[in-house]
Amino acid sequence: MTEPTIYELSSPGRTGVRYPAPDVPVSNLPKGFVRDNLPLPELSELDVIRHFTHLSSLNYSIDGGLYPLGSCTMKYNPKINEVTARIPGFALTHPLQPEDTVQGNLALMYDLQEHLKEISGFSAVCLEPAAGAQGEFVGVSIIRAYHRQNNNPKRTKILIPDSAHGTNPATSAMSGFEVVPVPSDSRGNVDLAALRAVCDDTVAGLMLTNPNTLGLFDENVLQVIKIVHEVGGLVYGDGANLNALLGITRPGDLGMDIMHFNLHKTFSTPHGGGGPGSGPVGVISRLADFLPSPIVKMIEEGTDEIAPLYSLFTPKHTIGRVKSFHGQFGMFVRAYTYIRMHGPEGLRKISEYAVLNANYLLSKIRNSYHLPYDRTCMHEFVVEGMWSDIPEIHALDIAKRLMDYKFHPPTNYFPLIVHEALMIEPTETESMQTLDLFADAMLKIAEEAKTSPQLLKEAPHDTPIGRLDELRAAKELVLCCWYPEEKQD
Amino acid sequence: MFIPHTKAETAQMLKSIGAKSIEDLFSVVPDKYRFPKLDLPSGVTEMDVLGEMKEYAAANETVEDLICFLGAGAYSHYIPAAVDMLLRRGEFYTAYTPYQPEISQGTLQAVFEFQTLMANLTGMDVSNASHYDGATATAEAGVMAYHNYRGKRPKILLSASVNPQNREVLCSYLCGYENIEIETLGMENPLDFSPDAMISSIDENTSLVVVQYPDFFGRIYDLSKLANEVHAKGALLAVVTNPIALGLLKTPGEFGADIVVGEGQPLGIPLSFGGPYLGFFTTKKEYVRKIAGRLVGETVDAKGKRGYVLTLTAREQHIRREKATSNICSNQGLMALAATIYLSLLGKNGLKQVADLCFQKAHYAAKKIGELPGFKIIGKGPFFHEFVIQCPISAKEINERLLDYQILGGFELAKVYPDLKNHLLVAVTEMNSLEEIEYLVNSLAEVSHD
Numbered sequence: 051m052t053e054p055t056i057y058e059l060s061s062p063g064r065t066g067v068r069y070p071a072p073d074v075p076v077s078n079l080p081k082g083f084v085r086d087n088l089p090l091p092e093l094s095e096l097d098v099i100r101h102f103t104h105l106s107s108l109n110y111s112i113d114g115g116l117y118p119l120g121s122c123t124m125k126y127n128p129k130i131n132e133v134t135a136r137i138p139g140f141a142l143t144h145p146l147q148p149e150d151t152v153q154g155n156l157a158l159m160y161d162l163q164e165h166l167k168e169i170s171g172f173s174a175v176c177l178e179p180a181a182g183a184q185g186e187f188v189g190v191s192i193i194r195a196y197h198r199q200n201n202n203p204k205r206t207k208i209l210i211p212d213s214a215h216g217t218n219p220a221t222s223a224m225s226g227f228e229v230v231p232v233p234s235d236s237r238g239n240v241d242l243a244a245l246r247a248v249c250d251d252t253v254a255g256l257m258l259t260n261p262n263t264l265g266l267f268d269e270n271v272l273q274v275i276k277i278v279h280e281v282g283g284l285v286y287g288d289g290a291n292l293n294a295l296l297g298i299t300r301p302g303d304l305g306m307d308i309m310h311f312n313l314h315k316t317f318s319t320p321h322g323g324g325g326p327g328s329g330p331v332g333v334i335s336r337l338a339d340f341l342p343s344p345i346v347k348m349i350e351e352g353t354d355e356i357a358p359l360y361s362l363f364t365p366k367h368t369i370g371r372v373k374s375f376h377g378q379f380g381m382f383v384r385a386y387t388y389i390r391m392h393g394p395e396g397l398r399k400i401s402e403y404a405v406l407n408a409n410y411l412l413s414k415i416r417n418s419y420h421l422p423y424d425r426t427c428m429h430e431f432v433v434e435g436m437w438s439d440i441p442e443i444h445a446l447d448i449a450k451r452l453m454d455y456k457f458h459p460p461t462n463y464f465p466l467i468v469h470e471a472l473m474i475e476p477t478e479t480e481s482m483q484t485l486d487l488f489a490d491a492m493l494k495i496a497e498e499a500k501t502s503p504q505l506l507k508e509a510p511h512d513t514p515i516g517r518l519d520e521l522r523a524a525k526e527l528v529l530c531c532w533y534p535e536e537k538q539d
Numbered sequence: 540m541f542i543p544h545t546k547a548e549t550a551q552m553l554k555s556i557g558a559k560s561i562e563d564l565f566s567v568v569p570d571k572y573r574f575p576k577l578d579l580p581s582g583v584t585e586m587d588v589l590g591e592m593k594e595y596a597a598a599n600e601t602v603e604d605l606i607c608f609l610g611a612g613a614y615s616h617y618i619p620a621a622v623d624m625l626l627r628r629g630e631f632y633t634a635y636t637p638y639q640p641e642i643s644q645g646t647l648q649a650v651f652e653f654q655t656l657m658a659n660l661t662g663m664d665v666s667n668a669s670h671y672d673g674a675t676a677t678a679e680a681g682v683m684a685y686h687n688y689r690g691k692r693p694k695i696l697l698s699a700s701v702n703p704q705n706r707e708v709l710c711s712y713l714c715g716y717e718n719i720e721i722e723t724l725g726m727e728n729p730l731d732f733s734p735d736a737m738i739s740s741i742d743e744n745t746s747l748v749v750v751q752y753p754d755f756f757g758r759i760y761d762l763s764k765l766a767n768e769v770h771a772k773g774a775l776l777a778v779v780t781n782p783i784a785l786g787l788l789k790t791p792g793e794f795g796a797d798i799v800v801g802e803g804q805p806l807g808i809p810l811s812f813g814g815p816y817l818g819f820f821t822t823k824k825e826y827v828r829k830i831a832g833r834l835v836g837e838t839v840d841a842k843g844k845r846g847y848v849l850t851l852t853a854r855e856q857h858i859r860r861e862k863a864t865s866n867i868c869s870n871q872g873l874m875a876l877a878a879t880i881y882l883s884l885l886g887k888n889g890l891k892q893v894a895d896l897c898f899q900k901a902h903y904a905a906k907k908i909g910e911l912p913g914f915k916i917i918g919k920g921p922f923f924h925e926f927v928i929q930c931p932i933s934a935k936e937i938n939e940r941l942l943d944y945q946i947l948g949g950f951e952l953a954k955v956y957p958d959l960k961n962h963l964l965v966a967v968t969e970m971n972s973l974e975e976i977e978y979l980v981n982s983l984a985e986v987s988h989d
Contacts, residue, residue: 052844052845053644053648055648055651055652055655056652056656056879056883057652057655060886063888064886065885065886065887065888065889066619066621066883066884066885066886066889067619067884067885067889069889069892069893069896069969070896072895072896072899072900073972073973074899074900074902074903074973074976075899075903076899077899077902077903079787079788079898079921080921082761082789083759083761083788083789083921084787084788084789085662085785085787085788085789085790085793088660088786088887088890088891089659089887090656090659090660090882090885090886090887090890091883091886091887092886092887092888093883093884093886095619095621095884098621098625098880098883098884099621099624099625101883102625102628102631102649102880102883103625103628105644105645105646105648105649106625106628106630106631106645107630107645108642108643108644108645108648109630109631109634109642109643109644109645109646110634110639110642110643111629111630111631111632111633111634112629112633112634113629113630113633114629114630117635119635122635124635125541126541127632127633128541128585130585130588130589132627132632133589134588134589134592135811136623136809137592137593137596138596138601138603139593139595139596139597139598139599139601140592140595140596140599140811140812141809141810141811142601142602142603142615142809142810143599143600143601143602143810143811143812144602144607144609144613144615144810144812144947145613145810145812145813145814146609146611146612146613146950147600147609147947148938148939148942151599151600151605151942151947152599152600152812153598153599154594154595154596154597154598154599155595155599155812157595157598158592158595165579168577168578168579169577169579171575180671180672180675180814180815180869181671181867181868181869181870182868182869183866183867183868183869184671184675184866186866187712187866191711191715194715216863216868217866217868219861220861220863220865220866221866222861223861223862223863224682224715224863224864224865224866225715226715226716226717229861267567267568269567271569272569297574297575297577298565298568298573298574299568299569299572299573299574299575300572300575303572303575304569304572314869318541320632320633320873321632321633321634321635321636321869321872322631322632322634322871322872322873322874322876323631323632323634323635323636323637323643323645323646323649323872323873323876324635324636324637324646324650324668324833324869324870324871324872324873325636325669325671325815325869325870325871325872325873325874326671326814326815326869326870326871326872326873326874327869328815342711357598369711370707370708370710370711370714371674371704371707371708371711372675372708372711372712373671373672373674373675373708373814374612374613374672374673374674374675374704374705374708374802374813374814374816375612375613375672375704375812375813375814375816376812376813376814377813377814378814378815379811379812379813379814379815380809380811380814380815381814381815383592386592387588387592389579390580390582390583390588390591391540391582391583391584391585391588392582393579393580393581393582393583394576394577394578394579394581394582395581395582396540396582397577397579398574398577399542400542402561402564403542403544403561405561405564405565406544406549406552406553406556406561406564407552409556409558409564410552410555410556412556413555413556413557414555425567426558426564426566426567449639450641453639453641453642458635458639458642459639478541478542479541479542479543480543481543481544481548482544482548482551482552510641510642513641513642514641514642514644515640515641515644515840515844515846516641516840516841516842516844517641517840517841518640518641518838518839518840518846518847518848519838519839519840519841520838520848520850522838522839523836523837523838523847523848523850524836524850524851526836526837526838527827527836527850527851528836528837528838529651529654529658529665529666529827529834529835529836529837529850530651530654530655530658530659530664530665530666531651531652531655531837532655532659534659
């Protein structure tokens with residue numbers, strides 16, 4: 051059944067919350083400023099609870115099942131995170147309170163900065179960026195500021211491997227850089243000859259995802275970084291795939307200059323149906339002065355009796371503020387809770403098992419799906435969602451059919467360099483039994499593609515709603531469920 | 540804990556892969572940098588981590604420990620219990636961006652409802668699915684206006700009474716654009732500066748004029764003359780607003796705004812030391828293809844059943860890559876859901892009531908403080924729930940002393956406008972009782988004496 055919208059459920063005169071009458075003498079707002087129509091729905095509390103409970107049941111979620119979306123790291127989100135982030139001592143603090151009344155918040159942010167530094171091998175971290183894409187924006191802005199300070203304004207190009215996330219070229223372009231794509235070689239690494247060919251003194255930097263979006267660790271990563279450094283460019287690491295590297299290697303040690311973290315991928319903060327994310331940025335010491343403001347500094351060391359004193363601080367050559375206040379603080383509490391529960395051994399185990407799970411799953415399905423780059427993968431891998439003898443079947447059909455088997459489909463049609471890509475990231479929190487069930491479904495679908503392709507073309511059959519008419523959505527553009535009368539066309 | 544593998548299972552999996560050990564899977568990582576020893580404290584149990592986090596939290600004082608009169612962009616409001624109970628449903632918060640509509644109708648319909656609520660609340664035609672916060676939404680207004688004129692109108696005018704953080708973020712976002720000129724007007728006299736004073740600075744190079752309503756100092760102005768002048772010069776008007784105020788106030792849409800943005804935190808989102816919050820962005824129909832971020836549209840499935848999908852995705856970074864005008868990917872989905880639930884619960888009557896309570900209490904507080912010897916309320920015009928007071932001694936001093944009375948005083952304006960040393964921006968919401976307001980007034984009288 052279709053769930054009505056809140057406006058369809060509305061009944062004039064109802065309300066879900068009661069407020070007291072004013073306890074102060076009443077004054078009047080000048081007439082010209084009073085709105086005469088407030089077109090909001092009118093519902094009871096139970097109406098609201100039922101409506102959103104019904105809506106929630108139409109969603110697939112990690113709590114409901116395997117969510118193997120490549121490059122998204124849909125791992126289990128521990129429940130304790132939700133409890134710690136809601137501790138009133140955190141949740142009820144105002145961002146502009148005097149610093150001596152929020153020393154607990156500042157201490158937590160400082161400790162998270164320190165942990166992220168140690169995990170990544172960078173010497174400074176700023177927690178402010180709101181999401182991965184904003185972390186990238188910060189990184190690219192730092193690259194620009196660095197070259198300007200060194201009187202190198204002609205460095206106008208950012209190199210981006212063709213396997214990069216879409217946010218990389220978008221970020222570079224919005225920051226005023228020219229985007230120069232770099233192809234991959236036959237083993238899925240950055241093509242060194244092609245890289246050398248575009249490296250000169252107009253290069254500001256390279257945005258490198260490693261492991262890349264094929265799920266492969268670049269076999270020449272040290273050389274790639276060296277080539278860019280030799281022409282005076284900086285190397286930006288896209289930390290979206292850090293879940294493969296915790297305790298395995300540190301991007302800072304490999305020679306990267308800047309990297310963003312995705313707390314909502316690697317460090318288990320929930321994806322929330324599209325956000326909030328959180329994208330702290332780490333840099334080498336030479337770039338620390340360019341970080342956005344604010345970062346947290348310890349201004350007085352503690353003793354056995356007295357806690358250290360922390361303060362918010364603006365770096366000397368800061369690229370400025372990129373969002374309100376201090377970042378997605380509630381996500382810091384969740385991520386730090388998670389990191390503290392793991393410790394160094396636990397962190398390494400996360401990546402070990404993320405990589406074990408991906409390789410195991412690959413071993414189960416590799417005979418039925420073509421693997422364009424046949425190597426040991428990291429935390430994810432990419433197969434082709436097509437067979438040359440069944441040309442009518444596309445990755446999309448496989449993705450939709452997986453829903454009938456009660457699985458969320460993998461990322462599809464990305465990375466762009468693989469035809470009909472299916473990008474699969476199981477994460478470390480899935481058991482062997484769950485992976486076996488998923489592999490079975492993938493194998494059955496490969497079989498069905500041969501025997502009854504129509505089953506795939508018309509999938510999904512078993513979801514709350516069928517394939518939706520996206521063309522109609524874009525053509526008719528109905529973006530609101532209810533228009534106030536005077537605005538109806 | 541969170542990794543379920545038994546030893547036997549791990550061995551079986553390695554066998555299936557054809558590897559001897561887990562370490563073998565990492566032979567591609569350069570030797571020298573493989574398996575670094577991380578110098579971090581050992582992991583702890585759930586029981587212990589909860590204790591640790593409570594210890595951090597205990598070192599804070601909250602807006603429940605203190606009586607809060609601080610706003611300046613983040614506000615203490617009552618959040619009905621139902622909001623968080625629904626947000627805690629794993630079906631919502633452990634879902635990804637709804638790229639697969641068949642199994643994401645819950646998120647999609649909620650976003651569709653959010654878009655409707657925000658468009659109706661602000662008096663505009665369309666809304667996107669959210670930005671990171673009010674400041675980045677303001678910056679995106681600048682980005683949209685710049686691209687709307689293809690960079691040919693490089694000038695953006697900001698009023699000094701726009702939230703300083705919004706202005707700062709807009710500059711960080713746009714400073715890399717070709718020829719961009721960002722000008723803030725009224726910094727010399729922000730408390731005497733009205734939106735109409737911007738009119739003389741608007742010219743053929745101006746793409747966007749940004750004002751705030753209620754402004755950073757809480758004041759409200761009729762924006763219709765400004766809107767007319769902006770349009771006469773062919774530019775766009777963006778209005779930064781407070782969604783609670785719109786429970787009472789005439790909408791920016793009615794004044795002729797082209798873009799309305801703001802911080803959605805007051806709509807059922809906890810203060811949480813500044814985030815996660817919610818940026819909203821609404822505009823007129825004609826600019827729908829220029830909006831950054833996600834949009835949800837209504838459609839039907841093959842059987843004609845109503846459903847929702849992400850639409851106009853060709854604008855976005857994952858399709859357009861370097862041709863996209865914004866790189867936004869993650870947004871504030873769960874916070875938009877919080878606002879949707881909050882507005883559904885309060886509805887037409889509840890939101891009006893909350894807005895009225897804020898308005899009445901703030902006006903009572905302003906009247907009382909204005910009667911104190913040595914204190915002065917700045918400005919005679921209408922305001923919503925924030926106002927500026929001039930104190931007989933420095934605002935910093937006043938705030939420090941108020942803390943001894945367990946009062947979290949207003950925002951010290953000197954932090955942004957150095958000349959306003961004795962000025963405090965005071966916020967009052969439905970959370971402040973008559974007793975608290977009187978206690979603030981009495982305490983101000985006491986702390987300003989010596």
